[in-house]
Amino acid sequence: MSTERTPLIAGNWKMNGSRAEACTWAEAAVQAAAGASNDVAVFPSHPWLAKVAGILAESRVDLGGQACAAEPKGAFTGAVSAAMLAETGCRFVLCGHSERRHVFGETDEYVGASLAQALEAGLEPILCVGETSEERAAGRTQEVILRQLDAGMAHLRGASDPLVIAYEPVWAIGSGQAASPAEAAEAHGWLRARVAETDAERAEGVRILYGGSVNPDNIGRFLEVPDVDGALIGGAALDPNKFGAM
Numbered sequence: 660m661s662t663e664r665t666p667l668i669a670g671n672w673k674m675n676g677s678r679a680e681a682c683t684w685a686e687a688a689v690q691a692a693a694g695a696s697n698d699v700a701v702f703p704s705h706p707w708l709a710k711v712a713g714i715l716a717e718s719r720v721d722l723g724g725q726a727c728a729a730e731p732k733g734a735f736t737g738a739v740s741a742a743m744l745a746e747t748g749c750r751f752v753l754c755g756h757s758e759r760r761h762v763f764g765e766t767d768e769y770v771g772a773s774l775a776q777a778l779e780a781g782l783e784p785i786l787c788v789g790e791t792s793e794e795r796a797a798g799r800t801q802e803v804i805l806r807q808l809d810a811g812m813a814h815l816r817g818a819s820d821p822l823v824i825a826y827e828p829v830w831a832i833g834s835g836q837a838a839s840p841a842e843a844a845e846a847h848g849w850l851r852a853r854v855a856e857t858d859a860e861r862a863e864g865v866r867i868l869y870g871g872s873v874n875p876d877n878i879g880r881f882l883e884v885p886d887v888d889g890a891l892i893g894g895a896a897l898d899p900n901k902f903g904a905m
């Protein structure tokens with residue numbers, strides 16, 4: 660982990676938690692973050708965003724949305740716009756989380772357009788990339804994650820647009836089988852080098868999170884990797900003790 664890049668520990672709650680649980684998790688995150696030197700963010704389900712925003716107010720914990728639409732507004736039943744997330748108090752939004760790509764069928768084009776909407780609304784997109792186990796077995800990891808990166812970065816409007824990248828191998832998400840630190844190091848190196856091809860300064864500063872079965876026992880090994888600048892945590896973020904420990 661680079662000393663110049665403040666690590667970001669992000670908890671993605673996915674479609675979990677009652678309103679009461681969301682409040683409990685948010686309060687625990689506020690307490691845990693109070694003494695931490697890293698940045699912390701939580702990603703509640705959309706219905707709880709406003710409630711959680713109130714709990715996080717004045718705290719060191721930032722709020723994020725789990726996805727935003729590729730259009731600014733209109734007849735898109737069930738979708739949530741980037742501007743709505745921003746107005747609810749979000750700083751971040753996940754773009755192209757593996758479940759959005761593989762369960763909901765979001766394409767590179769859709770993810771790119773949602774990233775553009777995020778920027779337009781003043782949000783910091785967290786562009787998620789990652790290969791399936793079949794793609795890894797076929798030796799296509801680098802090709803796939805760089806294609807996903809390029810498709811998202813094509814929508815940056817300029818050098819000052821914010822961006823966070825999350826490398827989340829699909830096979831590691833929710834499986835209990837995290838990537839090895841060496842596998843993360845290799846992928847993060849490819850991603851940072853690709854960013855450097857177009858913007859050396861951004862490559863130095865961009866935070867690249869690792870995600871996929873991160874827990875209190877293995878997070879330290881990932882954060883030791885020079886190109887790993889934090890973690891995107893799913894399952895373990897639903898346990899306030901575990902999230903607090905990380």
Ligand code: PGA
Nearest residue numbers: 832833871872892893894
């Ligand atoms: P996991 O999920 O930590 O449960 O593997 C990570 C994610 O989907 O962001």
